[in-house]
Amino acid sequence: MYNNNAFKLGVFSPNCSGGMAISTVPESWDANWENNLALAKMLDEAGIEFILPIARWVGYGGETNFQGSNLETIAWCSGLLASTKNITVFATAHTSFHHPIVAAKMFATMDHISKGRFGLNIVCGWNAQEYEMFNIKLPDEHEVRYEYGQEWFDIINRIWTNDNPFNWNGKYFSLKNVQGDPKPYGQNIPPIMNAGSSNEGQEFAARNANYLFTVLIDLESGAANVKSFKERTAKLNRDVGVFTTTYVVCRPTQDEAEEYHNFYANEKADWPAVDQLMKLQGLHSQSFPPEAFTQFRNRFAAGHGVYPLVGNPDYIADEMEKIYKAGYAGTTITFVNYLEEFPYFRDEVLPRLESKGLRTSPIT
Ligand SMILES: Cc1cc2nc3c(=O)[nH]c(=O)nc-3n(C[C@H](O)[C@H](O)[C@H](O)COP(=O)(O)O)c2cc1C
Helix, strand or coil, X not given: CXXXXXXXXXXXXXXXXXXXXXXXXCCCCCCCHHHHXXXXXXXXXXXXXXXXXXXXXXXXXXXXXXXXXXXXXXXXXXXXXXXXXXXXEEEEEECCCCCHHHHHHHHHHXXXXXCCXXXXXXXXXXXXXXXHHCCCCCCCCHHHHHHHHHHHHHXXXXXXXXXXXXXXXXXXXXXXXXXXXXXXXXXXXXXXXXCCCCHHHHHHHHHHCCEEECCCCCHHHHHHHXXXXXXXXXXXXXXXXXXXXXXXXECCCHHHHHHHHHXXXXXXXXXXXXXXXXXXXXXXXXXXXXXXXXXXXXXXXXXXXXXXXXXXXXXXXXXXXXXXXXXXXXXXXXXXXXHHHHHHHHHHHHHHHHHXXXXXXXXX
């Protein structure tokens, strides 16, 4: 994560069935362990900076039950860290589902397994259906979600940075004689990511994270969002990088890319699952502005609503350069079938990004 590449790349959601594409095509992503392991090794060799999983507990129904089968992110992360060399692997943790003392220990353990390549993506909750399954009430107010998240993260941080046992008397946790060893590898706090879109979410990221994740609707509003977030962090004397998230359909010609895009995300979309995802996101999360749900149904089918990169290698590299120029530190990418499609992206798009000075070749 801390290399010199100006524009960093991560691969998002390979632990979930379907990845980010809500489609019934037969090549749709099978999120089994063998596929995840093969993909992680391929990404590691290609010099991709990180892999980021989605923590999902209930699928979105439809014909495919999109994301209904998914590898639990902490166990998945440990396995991948033990099997790779350079890449950072994130675990995604819901603050309400993991006790902070257990979480601090699990995260530190993964950091040791990997000699400092563990990253933490903090999720303060939005999906009420999942919370119901745990019999935990998802607070309607974003202030409460992030206040809880703050206390959760403060406890973890204190365990990681404090050699002496401490008592904790907070609003949500009351704990005695709290201690935890080992600390993270080399006593360094792992990279922290947070995807908060609401005002409270962005404040949380500004205070605690190294990277904020935001959804990109268009380049103009994206540049304005990065600018206003940077102003927010400057007031706190913190430097927090902003990442966004995209899906990629890269083919030798623009026509081929658009044809396949139309096929998997229109003709073969799993529309009931698309509508369920959009309904839940619209009800409980502020990830997307309200107009996104009326304008971008197809974008949700194609890639969970994130920014489309559909075209030939020149087009994709040019678009990535524009995202960089809008102020983003990097983006995640996804594919309908990661293992089949990433090699073409690696061979054709990465060298173009290198020519633009946005990345360098990995040292082999
Ligand atoms: C890139 C990205 C990754 C996310 N990962 C997860 C996840 O794995 N699990 C989850 O329940 N929510 C996830 N979210 C949702 C966020 O945690 C958050 O709830 C959402 O962005 C709404 O933010 P807000 O509550 O501040 O409006 C993700 C969002 C983004 C943009």
